[in-house]
Structures are given as C-alpha cells and as structure tokens.
Amino acid sequence: MATSPHWRDHLLGSLTGQLQLATYLAVFLGFSGASIGGLWLTQRNQAISRDTELRANARSLETHLLADRLLEKPATESATARQRRKQAIREELRWHSTMRHTLWIEEPDGELLLPADARLPGKKAVAEAVNGSLNKPGITQSLSVNGLDYIAVLNRVYPSGQRVWSSAEVTNINRAQSAFLNWMIVIWGSCLLLSLWIVNGLVRRIIRPLRQLTNASAQLTADTLNTSALTIEGAPLEVTQLANTYNDLRARLAKSWADQRRFVSAVSHELRTPLTIVQGYLHRTIKRGDNLSEGQRKGLRTAEEESVRMRHLLDDLLDLSRSDSGQLRVNSEPVAMGIALHEAVDLARSSLERDVLLELPQPSHDQQAVVAMADPDRLRQVLLDLIENAHKYSPSATPVTVRLRQEDAMAVVEVEDQGIGIPADDLAKVFDRFHRAANARVSSGSGLGLSIVQLLVEAMGGAVSVRSQLDQGSTFTVRLPLSNDGAAVTARNVTE
Structure with a gap:
C-alpha cells in the first residue's frame, strides 16, 4: 500500500x-x-x-x-x-x-x-x-x-x-x-495571510506544552524518574492538568521503582548466604558420602548445580540493582589481557564439557604486551558469562574460540561459537534485560547474562557488540581501552 x-x-x-x-x-x-x-x-x-x-x-x-x-x-x-x-x-x-x-x-x-x-x-x-x-x-x-x-x-x-x-x-x-474589487482582493489576501500567521503562532503556542510533555516522556528512564519533573508555564488549564497528572504518575513510578530495587537488592543479598551454605553442604556430602548410591549422588549433583545457578542469578540481580541505584563499583586497573584470558579459559574448561580454544597474538610474549584498563574480577565474570552463553547455544561437538588482538587504542576480545545463531530481528535487543531470542526457547536461562556483560563492560569504559548468522554461530566482541602502564604490568607479571 x-x-x-x-x-x-x-x-x-x-x-x-x-x-x-x-x-x-x-x-x-x-x-x-x-x-x-x-x-x-x-x-x-x-x-x-x-x-x-x-x-x-x-x-x-x-x-x-x-x-x-x-x-x-x-x-x-x-x-x-x-x-x-x-x-x-x-x-x-x-x-x-x-x-x-x-x-x-x-x-x-x-x-x-x-x-x-x-x-x-x-x-x-x-x-x-x-x-x-x-x-x-x-x-x-x-x-x-x-x-x-x-x-x-x-x-x-x-x-x-x-x-x-x-x-x-x-x-x-x-x-x-473594479478598483474597489482589486483593493478588496489585496486587503482580503493580506488579512488572510496575517490571520493565518497569527493562528499558526497560537496553535504552536498551544501545542508547545504537549511537545514538552512528549519529549519529557520520551527521555524518561529509571535513572531520571526523580529528576524529570515537568514544569509548564502559561499553558491552557487542560494542559496544565495533564502536566500535573504526568508529574504525579512520575512520582508514583519513582517510588515504585525505588521500592522494587530495594526489594530485589535485599532479597538477593539475603538469599546469597543460605544458598552458599546449602551449596557447601551438598558439595561436602557428595565428597564424603561413600555409602550413597549412584542415584542419590546424581540427585545431589543436580541440587548443587541448581544452587550454583541460583547463586549466579542472585549475583546478577544484585549487580543490576546496584547499577540502577548508582552503587555498582568497578575498580579499573591495568590488566595483562593474555594472562586474564588464560585464567578464564582454564576455569571454563574445568566446568564445561567442551573444547575452549584460546588464540593469542604471536609471538607468545606479545600476549603480555596487551594491557587494558579493567577490573580483574569483573573481567573474569564477563569472559565466563560469554563462554557459558556460547556453550549453551552450541552443539556439543563444536568448540568455543576465544581470541585476543590489539586494535588501535583498544584491546579486543572475541568469543566465537558455531551454534544456532541469533535472528536478525533479535540482534538489536540481545543485550536487553530478560530478552531471549526466538530460537532460544529450548534452553534454560534468565535472559540476564548478556545484559550483565554489557553493564560491566561499559562500567569498565569499554563496549560490547555482536555479529551473528542463523545456524552459523555468533561472535561477541569486547573492546577495552589500553593502559598507558602496559610495560610495568608486563614486567611484573613476567616476574611473578
């Protein structure tokens, strides 16, 4: 049409x-x-x-x-x-x-x-x-x-x-x-144009408060709920009432959002300790339970895995809550990216039944020369989340590849899989909270992992992106700014 x-x-x-x-x-x-x-x-x-x-x-x-x-x-x-x-x-x-x-x-x-x-x-x-x-x-x-x-x-x-x-x-x-008619036409046209100009100005003045309300609504986010009060002066009574209603609604949303964040933060924090205790008891029971049957061991392992998954989910919720409230702390320092990737890949290999390949710049000593500004613990969390995400949506016989390179003033880390890929319509939303691609319904997950990855990478001053094709796999790219103290960090790490 x-x-x-x-x-x-x-x-x-x-x-x-x-x-x-x-x-x-x-x-x-x-x-x-x-x-x-x-x-x-x-x-x-x-x-x-x-x-x-x-x-x-x-x-x-x-x-x-x-x-x-x-x-x-x-x-x-x-x-x-x-x-x-x-x-x-x-x-x-x-x-x-x-x-x-x-x-x-x-x-x-x-x-x-x-x-x-x-x-x-x-x-x-x-x-x-x-x-x-x-x-x-x-x-x-x-x-x-x-x-x-x-x-x-x-x-x-x-x-x-x-x-x-x-x-x-x-x-x-x-x-x-005839002269009178001509003058009438001139006067009529002039008055008409003047009236239309005045009317156009009046209409724009009437509509201006509505445009302000529209712009304020478009820019409204969870972070600006407390500071986005709309003030309109000289507007018609109906528009003023609408603005007051908008401010009341914004105040209620701000209060509700604050209560929700406090609730999520409190619940996440309070549940972490008992879950850690439960996980510890389950692990010790499996290790020392010589008289357990194979079925009992399998059940206890499943319970342990679910407790670990639940603790990770609570950690993600706690990070989101801290980010929304402005309390997320990221301590950026020079990090040798080659060593950080080795540690993350070793941890992934120990917990995942899959080949995880690591590709570093050659010769081997150059891997220590790539030094980026990052939080070591948060960087490890990002890498493990990306590797786990690649593992979750890839066939068991295919490897996950992690590679490092230096590009301009950025350290670039790529996590590539050969899995199901992401539909084109979902690429723009892949980092949204609780969003999961249409072809990922068969797998378990909360939809928070990639949003946490983006949150942490941006908090460290970097950026994360993705490219993907259906049935051919996906590649997630993390870019972090290089450190000016790379030589000192390299020497220290080599000595260690």
Missing part, C-alpha cells in the same frame, strides 16, 4: 496539523464570506441607488410633462402644433437631464425626442442603442456605447404609445467598482 505524502501526514496525522487545518479553513471561509458578502451588498446598494435615481428623475419629468399636457397626443394635430409640442418636450427633457443622466421620449412612430442641449453629447447613440430593445417597463439594461458604460430603463409606456426612457453613464462607477 502506498504511503501518504508527508504534508498529508502532517495535516491529518498530528494534533498540530488538525488544529492548523481547522483554523485555516475557518479563517478562510470567514474572510471569504465576509468579503463576498460585503462586495455583493455594496454592488447591490449602488445598483439600487442608480435605479432609484433614474426612476426619480423620470417621475419628476412625467409630472411636469403631464401638468403641461405634453404626453397627451390630440386626435388631430397640425404640423406646427406638433413641432411646438416636441420642442416643449425637448426643453423639459433638457431641464431634467444632466451630463450623466439623460431622459428621452420615444414616439409611437419610433422618433426619439432628446434633450435640446448640445452639451449632452453621445446621448442619441445611447437612445438608438436601446430603442426597441425593451418592451416591459422597469427593467434595467446595461450596455456599452463608444467605449463608455451605460444603464438604461424604460420607465413607462403611455396609452398614447409614448415611452419614457432614462439612462445614466456608469463608466466611472464601474471603474471605481
């Missing part, structure tokens, strides 16, 4: 985008509606004003023409009388017409009686343009003559057949309306 564009995810997939989109639409529709409504009302009022003025002039003209009986055409009328009547009508039209407004009479025979004023140019062209185009009074018509804009209206049709027309030039008015 195709992914959505980034802008769509921003607008529809986040609270910021949704608020911005909603306010943008509201502002746009509000400004557009107000502008269009105002423009429509302005144009409507101007049209009504023009029509009212035209009709008012026409009514005034009709009043005077009717008073002088100029709109009553006699049954019989001489040519001279007709000319006098038409001249009187033209004079009356002149008095009621202006440079912008013009009135005229259309005779039944189609003759146009225009104002008797030479200062009213172009009016005949307008009258001729609308002559005969309208038959229903009261309808306003727009037209353009000689590059000028006009409106014309047929005011009334008398029984005598005479028609009273009026017109007005609206060129300047139309131009003013």
Whole structure:
C-alpha cells in the first residue's frame, strides 16, 4: 500500500496539523464570506441607488410633462402644433437631464425626442442603442456605447404609445467598482495571510506544552524518574492538568521503582548466604558420602548445580540493582589481557564439557604486551558469562574460540561459537534485560547474562557488540581501552 505524502501526514496525522487545518479553513471561509458578502451588498446598494435615481428623475419629468399636457397626443394635430409640442418636450427633457443622466421620449412612430442641449453629447447613440430593445417597463439594461458604460430603463409606456426612457453613464462607477474589487482582493489576501500567521503562532503556542510533555516522556528512564519533573508555564488549564497528572504518575513510578530495587537488592543479598551454605553442604556430602548410591549422588549433583545457578542469578540481580541505584563499583586497573584470558579459559574448561580454544597474538610474549584498563574480577565474570552463553547455544561437538588482538587504542576480545545463531530481528535487543531470542526457547536461562556483560563492560569504559548468522554461530566482541602502564604490568607479571 502506498504511503501518504508527508504534508498529508502532517495535516491529518498530528494534533498540530488538525488544529492548523481547522483554523485555516475557518479563517478562510470567514474572510471569504465576509468579503463576498460585503462586495455583493455594496454592488447591490449602488445598483439600487442608480435605479432609484433614474426612476426619480423620470417621475419628476412625467409630472411636469403631464401638468403641461405634453404626453397627451390630440386626435388631430397640425404640423406646427406638433413641432411646438416636441420642442416643449425637448426643453423639459433638457431641464431634467444632466451630463450623466439623460431622459428621452420615444414616439409611437419610433422618433426619439432628446434633450435640446448640445452639451449632452453621445446621448442619441445611447437612445438608438436601446430603442426597441425593451418592451416591459422597469427593467434595467446595461450596455456599452463608444467605449463608455451605460444603464438604461424604460420607465413607462403611455396609452398614447409614448415611452419614457432614462439612462445614466456608469463608466466611472464601474471603474471605481473594479478598483474597489482589486483593493478588496489585496486587503482580503493580506488579512488572510496575517490571520493565518497569527493562528499558526497560537496553535504552536498551544501545542508547545504537549511537545514538552512528549519529549519529557520520551527521555524518561529509571535513572531520571526523580529528576524529570515537568514544569509548564502559561499553558491552557487542560494542559496544565495533564502536566500535573504526568508529574504525579512520575512520582508514583519513582517510588515504585525505588521500592522494587530495594526489594530485589535485599532479597538477593539475603538469599546469597543460605544458598552458599546449602551449596557447601551438598558439595561436602557428595565428597564424603561413600555409602550413597549412584542415584542419590546424581540427585545431589543436580541440587548443587541448581544452587550454583541460583547463586549466579542472585549475583546478577544484585549487580543490576546496584547499577540502577548508582552503587555498582568497578575498580579499573591495568590488566595483562593474555594472562586474564588464560585464567578464564582454564576455569571454563574445568566446568564445561567442551573444547575452549584460546588464540593469542604471536609471538607468545606479545600476549603480555596487551594491557587494558579493567577490573580483574569483573573481567573474569564477563569472559565466563560469554563462554557459558556460547556453550549453551552450541552443539556439543563444536568448540568455543576465544581470541585476543590489539586494535588501535583498544584491546579486543572475541568469543566465537558455531551454534544456532541469533535472528536478525533479535540482534538489536540481545543485550536487553530478560530478552531471549526466538530460537532460544529450548534452553534454560534468565535472559540476564548478556545484559550483565554489557553493564560491566561499559562500567569498565569499554563496549560490547555482536555479529551473528542463523545456524552459523555468533561472535561477541569486547573492546577495552589500553593502559598507558602496559610495560610495568608486563614486567611484573613476567616476574611473578
């Protein structure tokens, strides 16, 4: 399925985008509606004003023409009388017409009686343009003559057949309306952009406390529970309440986590002594129990192995608890890595039924030249845990290889097996607490060994990594910083 564009995810997939989109639409529709409504009302009022003025002039003209009986055409009328009547009508039209407004009479025979004023140019062209185009009074018509804009209206049709027309030039008015429309568009666009800018700032200000809450939650760890109180100033009431709820939850988590660490530390510490005693009694019983049957010996050995495993698990839990509380102590000192690896491999060979190969730099005396800063006891614990982990997930016929080399300013130790390997999806989580790979379910284990390894290596200033392929094995690599006192340590170890 195709992914959505980034802008769509921003607008529809986040609270910021949704608020911005909603306010943008509201502002746009509000400004557009107000502008269009105002423009429509302005144009409507101007049209009504023009029509009212035209009709008012026409009514005034009709009043005077009717008073002088100029709109009553006699049954019989001489040519001279007709000319006098038409001249009187033209004079009356002149008095009621202006440079912008013009009135005229259309005779039944189609003759146009225009104002008797030479200062009213172009009016005949307008009258001729609308002559005969309208038959229903009261309808306003727009037209353009000689590059000028006009409106014309047929005011009334008398029984005598005479028609009273009026017109007005609206060129300047139309131009003013166009200019007004252009300015309206400019003002509308400017106000819209300004409003959107203000809205965008307000939305960001509203969302800022939520972003602070999100960042604080993302950075929250067990070590920062006591120091990650969130303070928000100037936020809306709902966001302030949410921040207070977050702080209350953080305080409860901090208390619960502290209680848990104290409990684990106390239980681990208290159980180590009785387990050590039980292990000692079991070991002595096996050594001195000459009258024990083979089945009884096997049962006692199993109990001893489980007590040892339980004591190791308690040691791991105690180390984790000390690390979480900041009480884990690692005493780094120069350590000859070749000798340390020899000791760890010898211990592993004595406790594991497997070949453990050791590869050191050649010639042999160079092994003592690789001197790293480490805690000897913690380093031995790391090496034994890695060898035991390799032993646990490897076929019995394959060896575990431990090799040492120097790389730049680091001492590099690799523990390689030919076991089941680690799935690619689990590689990033292999050092997480209590995590076990999907293909490791058949083996026993707590899921703490590798997390303890990482904890101790990093406490000694080093780093641990892994590379692996399914069904081909895994290689764990430990890097520790070299010591500047390597020569002195080498001489001392050789003397010993």
